[in-house]
Amino acid sequence: MMSDLSTMTNAARALIDPEAMVHNIQVMRRKAPHSKVMTVVKSDGYGHGLASVATTLAPFSDAFGVARVEEALTLRRAGIQLPIVLLEGFYEADELPLLVTHQLTATVHCKEQVAMLTRASLSEPLPVWLKVDSGMHRLGFQPEQVPEALAALNACDNVAADIGFLSHFGCADELDNPITQAQIDTFIQVTEGLSGERSLAASSGTLFWPQSHFDWVRPGICLYGISSRIELTGEQLGLKPAMRLTSRVMAVRELKAGEPVGYGARWRSSRDTLIGVIAIGYGDGYPRSAPDGTPVWLNGREVPLAGRVSMDMITVDLGPDATDKVGDEAVLWGPELPVERIARLVDTIGYELVCQVTGRVPRQYLPLNAADDAAV
Numbered sequence: 001m002m003s004d005l006s007t008m009t010n011a012a013r014a015l016i017d018p019e020a021m022v023h024n025i026q027v028m029r030r031k032a033p034h035s036k037v038m039t040v041v042k043s044d045g046y047g048h049g050l051a052s053v054a055t056t057l058a059p060f061s062d063a064f065g066v067a068r069v070e071e072a073l074t075l076r077r078a079g080i081q082l083p084i085v086l087l088e089g090f091y092e093a094d095e096l097p098l099l100v101t102h103q104l105t106a107t108v109h110c111k112e113q114v115a116m117l118t119r120a121s122l123s124e125p126l127p128v129w130l131k132v133d134s135g136m137h138r139l140g141f142q143p144e145q146v147p148e149a150l151a152a153l154n155a156c157d158n159v160a161a162d163i164g165f166l167s168h169f170g171c172a173d174e175l176d177n178p179i180t181q182a183q184i185d186t187f188i189q190v191t192e193g194l195s196g197e198r199s200l201a202a203s204s205g206t207l208f209w210p211q212s213h214f215d216w217v218r219p220g221i222c223l224y225g226i227s228s229r230i231e232l233t234g235e236q237l238g239l240k241p242a243m244r245l246t247s248r249v250m251a252v253r254e255l256k257a258g259e260p261v262g263y264g265a266r267w268r269s270s271r272d273t274l275i276g277v278i279a280i281g282y283g284d285g286y287p288r289s290a291p292d293g294t295p296v297w298l299n300g301r302e303v304p305l306a307g308r309v310s311m312d313m314i315t316v317d318l319g320p321d322a323t324d325k326v327g328d329e330a331v332l333w334g335p336e337l338p339v340e341r342i343a344r345l346v347d348t349i350g351y352e353l354v355c356q357v358t359g360r361v362p363r364q365y366l367p368l369n370a371a372d373d374a375a376v
């Protein structure tokens with residue numbers, strides 16, 4: 001929450017709209033009406049603020065997915081009681097008692113983890129998802145290794161009954177890539193006749209591959225209103241962007257034709273113009289690689305970035321007749337300006353831009369209108 005002091009400064013801030021997130025999870029639920037939803041909130045809720053995101057989405061979720069134990073503990077401290085799945089499991093045997101204490105669920109993807117479980121002596125058995133490598137070849141047991149790993153886990157007193165089966169797509173955002181159907185086929189083959197629950201789809205699987213929904217879907221990025229396919233915006237998928245990254249104009253300066261602005265004199269004006277200096281930079285997570293022309297939303301229009309992104313500031317070309325003033329609010333991305341557009345210009349994905357908003361940018365939560373989320 002903002003203090004009065006920071007409200008008065010020109011500091012960048014990320015306004016987070018919980019209603020957008022509630023809308024988005026309902027969109028994802030409707031896409032996979034027969035599946036439970038594991039709400040993925042790793043990396044500080046994709047930069048939106050882990051505890052607040054989880055509190056907002058808990059009533060609409062069946063479980064949470066995180067990447068690190070510390071993230072799971074943050075959720076427990078925030079009072080989250082739903083199952084929490086460590087999508088990459090644990091790294092060292094020392095962590096296992098902590099997992100039991102906090103009733104976390106572990107993914108087991110390699111034989112080293114099986115060995116750690118076998119040697120441990122835990123006060124209660126740990127619920128486990130077994131990760132299958134269905135073709136992405138990053139984590140998980142190869143199909144032919146699954147029976148042996150499963151037998152070892154089934155025989156292990158430290159592992160709870162009803163082991164689930166989880167896998168992850170490498171190319172589900174490419175609608176014509178045959179790898180995805182091959183992964184689905186492999187996953188079905190490997191898990192055929194086994195009793196555990198199954199989960200394969202993240203956001204793209206949930207949206208574009210209904211045959212991958214199984215018992216649990218695991219959406220992440222779409223919950224924040226961002227497209228998992230670079231070609232589309234969240235809005236085009238019926239989603240609402242949850243983050244509006246804003247800052248303020250801190251100076252308006254005259255620049256003569258031919259004069260450069262900023263580090264390296266990368267940009268020069270072709271005409272006499274006005275330059276707006278906005279209080280946000282790569283120290284806040286705005287990408288330094290943004291080229292000249294990258295749009296910034298200001299007073300109802302897009303203005304182009306002019307010159308290199310500094311640590312604490314950017315400069316935009318307001319045009320000679322601009323009436324923008326010091327203190328005016330600029331939007332770097334948000335409902336007015338899809339983060340996917342900025343991502344394409346800097347050769348990355350929306351995921352990275354929202355994750356890399358730094359700790360000095362306060363996340364400010366808009367109030368959730370309780371009347372609207374009753375209609376689930």
Ligand SMILES: *Cc1c(COP(=O)(O)O)cnc(C)c1O
Nearest residue numbers: 040087168202203218219220221
């Ligand atoms: C991050 C992650 C997800 C969510 O992916 P999105 O593309 O953000 O929906 C799901 N499953 C696993 C294993 C993940 O690591």
